[in-house]
Amino acid sequence: MNPVIELLRRHRSIRSYTSEPVTDDMLEAIVRSAQMASTSSNVQAYSVIAVMNPDTKRALAAVTGGQRHVEQCPVLLVWCADLRRDRLACAKEGTDMVSDTMENFVVATVDVALAAQNAAVAAESLGLGIVYIGGIRNDLREVTRLLKVPELVFPVFGMCLGFPDRDSSVRPRLPVRAVLHRETYADDGQAEAIDEYDRTMRDYYIERTGGKRDTTWSKEMADKFARPVRDYLRDYLEEQGFRFDR
Amino acid sequence: MNPVIELLRRHRSIRSYTSEPVTDDMLEAIVRSAQMASTSSNVQAYSVIAVMNPDTKRALAAVTGGQRHVEQCPVLLVWCADLRRDRLACAKEGTDMVSDTMENFVVATVDVALAAQNAAVAAESLGLGIVYIGGIRNDLREVTRLLKVPELVFPVFGMCLGFPDRDSSVRPRLPVRAVLHRETYADDGQAEAIDEYDRTMRDYYIERTGGKRDTTWSKEMADKFARPVRDYLRDYLEEQGFRFDR
Structure with missing residues (x-):
């Protein structure tokens, strides 16, 4: 064990924050740490939108089914798989980008997750607490409207950032x-x-x-997977310009 | 800046390793760190296969187009999106799992990436070097055969682990x-x-x-995205039991 592994092993989601702000220096250190994660062939196929506006956070909290921490956190990061910047780079060279493959969708989705996890680790090293917000996928059309998300960009999850107001327990993992x-x-x-x-x-x-x-875990999983959820997602992704035929 | 952020910011891929082995204690510390990453609704929808057998590593190196470090590294981790264990948990409760949505595919793919990035950070904190290996996706049918990968499991990327033989430079990122x-x-x-x-x-x-x-970066991207690559991936994923109709 070392201090880094101890930090990783201490992770627990934080859903209540003090009023202490996340400074711009902290935010930049977190995003720069995120950028140093590995990226497939250097495509860097992700973006992150930092939301601090109370009205926007309130509207996004509504999308998540009323998760109060989404409104209460000083900064909500919305992590996006993003092939748009790569398309701009291709256009600069006069190349039509091939973006219509499952491979490119997987590359962008993995890229953003690797970056976000580095951000989570960096944030916790600064004493901040975080929680991932999959609930933004409840209604990505509304998220897209609120955050003006353009074509070839897919908001995959949110992440609340803030100083922990109260601690929570570390949840056991599978053996x-x-x-x-x-x-x-x-x-x-x-x-x-x-x-x-x-x-x-x-x-x-x-x-x-x-x-x-x-x-039990099995009961929780049986409850979760008994019904399809967010089954508009494939249609939404096609609206955003992603394709999955090959 | 703090030592954790310094570690994240120092990341560079390592493709040449000493003969010093990765001990079982190290491997377990790395995987336990991976498991502490956030996971969507606690589904923990991932597995990792640790490959040390020289013949298997050689065969996997061939899949990646002859990347020598895949053969040379003491341990190759193959990170898999995995809905299979969740299906077992559902079956234990007599529930037929709904696994045929884009949502569940995204959840599992994000889950494994978050875990893998924690593993990368833990490994580097122990003085190991890593490199992600997207090249296993060149021929996932062969990977599936070699590693006996069953239904509802998708090997997303590999990761070489080993002590660095020589250093390499930190690659600049986008502004x-x-x-x-x-x-x-x-x-x-x-x-x-x-x-x-x-x-x-x-x-x-x-x-x-x-x-x-x-x-330049734009030239590299134009070259990379000019042609479809790995455009068998959607078919492969359906063979593994994943579905994308909704």
């Missing part, structure tokens, strides 16, 4: 053997690892809620 | 103003930022190659 395979992928032992994690998470929920929440 | 937008997405200034970065990268390539490589 490492469930996630780490050796030499080849093996289903052996997955069922037992899930059983073990179900017991861990049941204890965790019970302790955290004084017995009010009695559930 | 921060190209990537960071305020309140709304703005195209203003993108062309100028690209021009500035083209000059920076031209100087960087010339200095690094003693004048042999005279190119």
